[in-house]
Amino acid sequence: MTESITASNISVSYSGKQVVSNVSFTFEPGSLIGILGPNGAGKSTLMKAMLGLIKKNSGATQIGSESIDKVRKLIAYVPQRSNIDWNFPIVVKDTVLLGTYPKLGLFHRPSKADKAWAMECLKQVGMQDFADRQIGELSGGQQQRVFLARALAQKADYFFLDEPFVGIDVSSEEVIIGILRKLKDAGKTVLVVHHDLSKVKSYFDDLILMNNVLIDAGPVEQVFREKNMTRAYERPMTMFDDLEVQM
């Protein structure tokens, strides 16, 4: 059962400087939500703070009426640039298998069924032919697909993806957005940090627009408007001419 996701009053500072100020929003399940804002707006920080990966000054994230700490296993997170060692002795299929760990708990090894499921997830992102490759021997787009497959393997209800489309090829982007749409149709909640304004309308149902403070949050038609965008990007409106921003 997926439930609504609510952030209330989230604020984060790095060495005294507040980079996320009092951000609140709530979204119902079954939505593909873009987190939008200029570089340095605090999008990645907001995501990490929601997940409890960094210290907040204030605020909380709730899934339904539960604190996010109680439902960690329902959440899959794909960071912006995984700060992993690409030379680690692990192959693609074993990387995807890591997705089954959260629900296994201590002392349990992945079963045959878990391994089959990991392969299934790898197929969904079209990477089954690379199953035995070492993780560093892939292109950026392929790596991103593998990490998405790992997120799928988690059988999560809430997906947090930070800039999944940056530095990847067109076909990888198509595969990934296709999967995110399917997840949404299955009633999952998918949050995606994104900064390419040209795809916003076709990709997302809902938007969180921020630049340190929250500018607006809600359906795309409501948020993706010139007034909001000018405030967020602090630039003249001509910039948005091609983007079908609502006037």
Added chain:
Amino acid sequence: MEFFHDLMNYAFLQKAFITSVMVGIICGAIGSFIVLRGMALMGDAISHAVLPGVAISYMLSINYFYGAVLTGVLTAFSIGAISQKSRIKSDSAIGIVFSAFFALGIILITKARSATDLTQILFGNVLSVRDSDMWITLVIGAIVIVTVALFFKELLISSFDETMAAAYGLNTRFIHYAIMFLLTLVTVASLQTVGVILVVSMLITPASAAYLLTNRLSTMVVLASFFGALSAVIGLYFSFLYNMPSGPVIALATTSIFVLAFLFSPQQGLVTQMFKSRGKQDAAA
């Protein structure tokens, strides 16, 4: 073959053999995680920093195990505190803490015991392994092997992708300190065999050789343990037959294995790659 004959007949040699093999195994196992987590310097630091603990144990005439574990853990925490609570980077923090502990250790040891003891602790003397040393090593070995086996999943994911581990609720800081603690235990177990100065060669070199040979962590751990045990036995052999200090011989044995892996690893070896690219040229011609 006289060595094997003596191995059958002399209890002191059997003790030394069992201890070396166990030390090799656990150094390889923990060393794999140390290598992959980029904590080689930390391994060096902790192994040096157990010295004052050993000295204090001598002074209080308790088993060196207690003092060594205490100062080892203290070192891990001091390094963690300095690098987290100030702008000092962790490699500098490691340098500051371990040189201090090591210096203190040398002064205490020279006060507490004679210079020959210092040499033994620094460079190892596998032939002087006593019953109690062997038992400590076996107990530590059991703890290390069982821990690595039971928590392999958690060790794997927190070493590979700490962010994911933290996101699903693993306490990654606790895991870090648990590894530091195991590292301290392993160091203590290695004192008699390789000595303080060269423990790092047992931790880092067999694991690095194994790293060049496989893309699976479990295989890497097993290979590293095997290389570690092999090096330890080679060390024992030479120190028995030619009366050499065991630590340096073991260190050179690990290095030889590493060089072989470096040159001939099927995927990454220097020589292997030369042949591969020549093969390609021939195919093209």
